[in-house]
Amino acid sequence: MIIPRPRETGLVTSSGKWTLVFGRRKTGKTYLVRNFVAHEEYYFVKRDGGILAYPGQKALTREAFLEALQRTLAAGKTVVVDEFHRLGDDFIDLLQNIDKSGKLILISSTLSLSKKLLSARSPLMGFFAEVPLGLISFNDSLAALKGSGAGKRDLVELAVAMSEPLAADYLEPARSPRKVLLDVMVGSIRTVPALMGEIFTEEERSISAVYEGIARAVAAGKVVSGEIAGRLFSQKLIKNDHPAMIQQYLNNLVQFGILKRLPVWGKSKFVYRHVSPLARLFYYADEKYNLSEDPAPEKIAGHVIQEMMPRLVEDAVRAALSARFGLRECLLEAGDHDIDGVLLRFQRPQVLLEVKWGKRIGPKDIRSAEDNLSRLSAKRRLLFVPDKTGLRSDKVEIIDLDDLYCL
Numbered sequence: 001m002i003i004p005r006p007r008e009t010g011l012v013t014s015s016g017k018w019t020l021v022f023g024r025r026k027t028g029k030t031y032l033v034r035n036f037v038a039h040e041e042y043y044f045v046k047r048d049g050g051i052l053a054y055p056g057q058k059a060l061t062r063e064a065f066l067e068a069l070q071r072t073l074a075a076g077k078t079v080v081v082d083e084f085h086r087l088g089d090d091f092i093d094l095l096q097n098i099d100k101s102g103k104l105i106l107i108s109s110t111l112s113l114s115k116k117l118l119s120a121r122s123p124l125m126g127f128f129a130e131v132p133l134g135l136i137s138f139n140d141s142l143a144a145l146k147g148s149g150a151g152k153r154d155l156v157e158l159a160v161a162m163s164e165p166l167a168a169d170y171l172e173p174a175r176s177p178r179k180v181l182l183d184v185m186v187g188s189i190r191t192v193p194a195l196m197g198e199i200f201t202e203e204e205r206s207i208s209a210v211y212e213g214i215a216r217a218v219a220a221g222k223v224v225s226g227e228i229a230g231r232l233f234s235q236k237l238i239k240n241d242h243p244a245m246i247q248q249y250l251n252n253l254v255q256f257g258i259l260k261r262l263p264v265w266g267k268s269k270f271v272y273r274h275v276s277p278l279a280r281l282f283y284y285a286d287e288k289y290n291l292s293e294d295p296a297p298e299k300i301a302g303h304v305i306q307e308m309m310p311r312l313v314e315d316a317v318r319a320a321l322s323a324r325f326g327l328r329e330c331l332l333e334a335g336d337h338d339i340d341g342v343l344l345r346f347q348r349p350q351v352l353l354e355v356k357w358g359k360r361i362g363p364k365d366i367r368s369a370e371d372n373l374s375r376l377s378a379k380r381r382l383l384f385v386p387d388k389t390g391l392r393s394d395k396v397e398i399i400d401l402d403d404l405y406c407l
Contacts, residue, residue, distance in 0.1 A: 073102035219283030
């Protein structure tokens with residue numbers, strides 16, 4: 001299935017500057033640029049530094065590539081260099097000294113060289129527009145799936161699964177969304193931790209264990225920086241348990257689209273969540289049930305998907321509504337209640353959200369949502385359910401998938 005990503009495509013094509021597209025591997029960077037962004041020349045740099053010219057995958061020497069690159073840019077045309085970081089610092093030095101004509105699009109899945117290119121000390125600072133490319137948005141997945149004939153619940157859960165481009169290989173009409181996620185999880189037991197490791201260059205391998213530790217801590221429910229630091233300190237991954245020890249690591253993971261930072265309403269704190277449903281499921285299952293070492297992981301994976309799906313839907317719907325309304329995502333945590341989503345404009349709540357994703361939604365669920373959402377003042381109070389048919393409330397707006405399509 002092809003899922004158009006108009007926002008990201010627009011960011012790449014509309015900038016008049018040279019452009020850096022960066023993010024974790026397997027997020028569709030190459031596919032998007034190669035298929036949706038007009039260009040005259042496209043080069044891919046292999047792990048060994050060899051260079052292929054597309055279409056045709058013609059091998060070029062480094063000298064021939066550099067000559068063609070400068071010639072095409074000088075003619076005012078567009079050139080793409082995929083996995084440019086494999087060309088090393090000499091390539092960045094070259095970019096500093098050539099005429100800034102044409103449009104150069106660089107693609108990278110490595111954090112350090114992407115940061116180096118954009119840092120305040122970079123000689124190329126200001127020359128590149130930044131386009132971080134994360135997973136496929138829930139809204140884009142829903143738009144692509146519309147009209148597929150599946151039921152409302154399945155469409156929502158399928159859109160959650162399809163946010164991870166890896167899931168496209170497992171999509172078949174007869175498979176339920178949870179079976180798709182199950183197959184992706186079982187088929188990616190080695191892939192998920194490898195994706196984390198591959199955002200680092202060789203000289204950073206010594207600290208990659210800290211990033212891995214953070215990913216596991218967040219999936220295990222340690223979602224505040226102090227809790228994460230404490231867990232890493234107990235594992236002897238950092239020297240003390242002060243949150244300052246991991247703040248830059250957290251910032252890097254947020255910048256690279258691995259984690260999402262959400263403010264908590266009325267408190268000076270943030271919580272961290274995995275952006276990828278697949279990573280969240282895998283690390284949670286591995287931490288709690290040792291998924292990667294189990295000889296028959298299907299049962300564990302199925303149980304975890306059943307347990308975690310309501311939380312995945314909650315995160316996806318909150319993000320979707322935030323994007324649709326142009327509001328900032330926030331959570332509310334209190335001693336006796338939580339609110340799944342508080343959407344803000346200028347620090348003022350505009351929309352409150354509660355998500356109920358049980359198999360049967362009844363009067364008790366509605367009363368619970370009404371009670372929670374009445375705790376805070378806002379213009380709108382929304383209760384999202386699998387199917388709102390027959391459900392009524394005078395205190396909250398009950399919405400389902402049909403409303404997401406038309407909001």
